[in-house]
Amino acid sequence: MTGAQESVLLDGISELTTNDEANGGRVTDAALVMEGGRIAWVGAAGNAPAADQRIALGDRAVLPGWVDSHTHMVFAGDRTAEFEARMAGRPYSAGGINVTVEATRAASDEDLEANITRLVAEARRGGTTTIETKTGYGLTVADEVRAAHVARRHADAVTFLGAHVVPEDQDPAGYLELVTGPMLDAVAPLASAVDAFCETGAFDEAATRLVLETAREHGLARRLHGNQLGHGPGVRLAVEYEALSVDHLGFLTEHDVDALASSWAGGTRGTVATVLPACDLSTKMPLAPARRLLDAGAVVAIASNCNPGTSFTTSMAFCVATAVLQMGMSVREAVRAATLGGAIALGVHTDGWRDPHGVPQPAVGVLRAGARADLQVLDAPSVTHLAYRPAVPLTRAVWKAGVQEI
Ligand SMILES: N=CN[C@@H](CCC(=O)O)C(=O)O
Ligand SMILES: [Zn+2]
Secondary structure, three states, X not given: OOOOXXXXXXXXXXXXXXXXHHHOOEEEEEEEEEEOOEEEEEEEHHHOOOOOEEEEEEEEEEEEOEEEOOEOOOOOOOOHHHHHHHHOOOOOOHHXXXXXXXXXXXXXXXXXXXXXXXHHHHHHHOOEEEEEEEOOOOXXXXXXXXXXXXXXXXXXXXXXXXEOOOOOOOOHHHHHHHHHXXXXXXXXXXXXXXXXXXXXXXXXXXXXXXXXXXXHHOOOEEEEEEOOOOOOOHHHHHHHOOOXXXXXXXXXXXXXXXXXXXXXXXXXXXXXXXXXXXXXXXXXXXXXXXXXXXHHOOOEEEOOOEEOOOEOOXXXXXXXXXXXXXXXXXXXXXXXXXXXXXXXXXXXXXXXXXXXXXXXXXXXXXXXXXXXXXXXXXXXXXXXXXXXXXXXXXXXXXXXXXXXXX
């Protein structure tokens, strides 16, 4: 194990994925130095500077830690029975969320802490170094505030998802007033973004507009769950309200694809198209058209959507393998989408973003001098093995902010 302060040279890197245009995104026969929690140097092994400590990796691939930009890790309970029913042919519907809401409200703080601790540790073992997580299984002011506090203790980015579903004990109009009023006021200081589930059975266009509008008034970033269960206004609204990302995307028109690609025109930042391959499989929904999105010029992210209903996995490697084997992405495109793509979706890809405690952080999702030293070593010579050897746990070592955690 190594700490953050001494300089550490990693060499014997057969393939270093940097996501840095300065070196074409990749250096072969490479080395890397980290110091003080940041990357200090990246380049050809033959030019490597001296460091306090040297670790020879023996011809293994190194890449940024996964940036999981969409999870729901603050919950209690289990939905195994719903999963079994779905595998037997019952369709997924938004209503299942209420089962988890009930279990989460009934859980102790300790239970919620223990569950998210276990999931974050599991994700870390799989190479994930940055995690966004959402509230959304509390759905009262007190339960959403509690969820946000739990999320802040464990995640790198916290999103308020009071607009997940209308709880069974509420009327839609009254709940919308609560979510966009007192609940948002209470959670806003604890979160950096607001999300809504824009879907039949959850929040329609008018309700979603109000959520996005009030988020903007509070100075919070926007994201959306959109176009998951059918065609709808999600993508259009996300682009209109300059959301950082719109996620799911199983049902897209040509106009939706164009809108996502065009949102990046003229050099301004646009809305990231986040695909959730494990969720598409687990809900038996069409796989999001990642190839079409990339070909149109959209910026694509891959995330796990870890939650107990539609995607109970923390494995970004599984998502990457699925994106390659089933969604027409190349391995390099998928790795980029699960690292830099996720970072762009969270707005953490440039220096100076603030973590949930207000502390400025170096860029993540890229391995270049000055970026945060968040990286993983594979027990394989290249990232191609992530898809070539699917479901094999290839992550061998993980550093976060220069501290070796695995
Ligand atoms: N679609 C909305 N929210 C989650 C599912 C939550 C649940 O079913 O518990 C999702 O992203 O898939
Ligand atoms: Zn989700």
